[in-house]
Amino acid sequence: MLKGKKIVLGITGGIAAYKAAALCSGLVKQGADVHVVMTESAAKFITELTLQTLSRNPVHIDTFDERNPEVVTHIHLADLADLVLIAPATANTISQMALGLADNMLTSMLLATTAPIMVAPAMNVHMYQHPAIIGHMNTLVDRGVMMVEPGEGMLACGYVGKGRLEEPETIISVVQQYFITQERERQLAGLLAGRKVTVTAGGTIERIDPVRYITNDSSGKMGVAVARMAHRMGADVKLIAASVQVPLPADIETIRVQSAQDMYEAVLAEWNDTDIMVQTAAVADYRPKTVHSTKMKKKDADLILELEKTVDILQSLGERKIDQFLIGFAAETEHVAEYAMDKLKRKRCDLIVANDVTAAGAGFGTDTNRVQIFDEQGLVDDVPLMGKDEVASRLLQLAAKRMSGVSAS
Template structure:
């Protein structure tokens, strides 16, 4: 999928710069046209002639070198790129980009480009975990930059931990998938649509130290939010407590309890075109809560529970022109229970899975789903990553809209 694509590779000053040589070679062999930028410190690790030979293009290493007087080099390069990859991305360049500093060829080009930018961090584990670096990375994610994380392992400095740059094969595969999604993406109809997604668990408070919750991590909902944003939608993500980074460009409303999630969803429901409710919302909450920690005492303690509001049912009752999608996380009779929920709650589609199946439960990076539609379609999907499942969910929603457009 990278054949004929324009890829700008920015190499900054770390020992992992040697891996960028292999990455350049792989991309060129796959048919991409690669232009390499190097920082001054990167040239202390790899000679620019190496990248020139591998890419068969001149290397850009000085902002004020203008070989073509009719063009401004860093602007021309920024406009030329279909995709920009920073590998390795040091703490220094991450900090500069997060703060809008443009003092060399790489940073001036990155601030000028409208292409998607992917960064592959590489640094000492203590640098990586430093609060300033983490803050800068989160800032860049909020700006819309993406990160290609490497695995924890032995580092050149002698430490072991996170900070090792992703392998060239991993980065090349990611680049290939980015272009594959672009070239095969049929989700352009989401452009101009407002998609509301719920994700994660809720926490139902007992006292200041205790609460009821569930095993949901929010991974599926966050993947759907990211996919919807890539498809051009305006996305609002109503999220229970998770440890996941905010998907780039997505408006996130953080909530804790089922009641807070209800209020947040209802506040945006009227403006929504599509609502995808993947959150695992508590069905019950403690009837009595305590302002102070309830102290241990002899004997048993019974907590009386009361029903929370049924958000999905309420949305189904109030539905006007919205497409409403629910989730059914079941442990038995999956398709039967999903069909019942589809009808009972006035849904358009429902995504069902068996949480007891390996590779499909809470916290997994993969899922195995069945998608049922109100008009009778039932589609079973094999185990896929949650990113792939998210894309399939959106594709099935659009197919459903097309099938029922004239009704």
């Protein structure tokens, strides 16, 4: 799985450095080209010769030990890496990374590299829990550094707790999964290039008065996931967002709306030059017939609130459809397939994504979803429980195939 991948393995000075031998050997067996950079402290725990033998490449420790006059070694290693893996990563090295310090071969190389970085911490449990170390690790994560969390158990210092370097086999599996994900991203990139994708997300708000309104449980997570994934696939994305409980992507143009009428107007403004419209928003079916300009005062008698129907955005788009690809969502609590097919046909959708919101892990506000995707012939894809980003990926790949005239079996 790692054939041809160039991995710079950084080893720092903790007792867990002995595990680096098995880690290095395992990466090489998977086909990786491993280049080891050690700190001087690491060399107190495991020898340069051991890692040179296992990696079949020179091992680097001293910044000034320049063996090849044609290159500056720490820059050369920084440039060649497909991945930089620091395992074990001590508290000291993690702190240096967070602060941008460079006083040895490894930290100098880390400052110079633009390759993805993966860190596997290993230290005493109290060191791992120290606020300074937690802050430094959070800083690294914010910069995009990937963390392989340490395991729990008996530590070399005698304490029992979290801080033990994760086992080499597990770290190798994490590295493999990273490259699998990267390859999948590469294949998806450009899949929707040249297409405009408009996505609606969140729950609409229908005002009763200035302080009260009618809404629903939609968090907007599914719609934001679809927008993010379409953007990764190269589409020009417009996100029309009502009330959402998740951060909105900074790199995607977003139009904020509140009511069903607001969303309808925003959608129509984008419709004519949209290639794919994905209606994930939970749009209110009814709104108060009268909206009070001032706060309604509580009375002794019961309150009767008269509602009127809102515009059916999906049906309106279906009636206007020329060559746009229209995807609707159906959140149901029973008879999912029956109601989904009825909605698809009535509203002239190309696909309907239906789910049972009462099912565990598939309701509003969750990070996962379990859906069924239907076209006019019936069930197309029965998607098992998975993250909403993955659900979005499967849906958009299906839409891309359909738009390209490829049968999506």
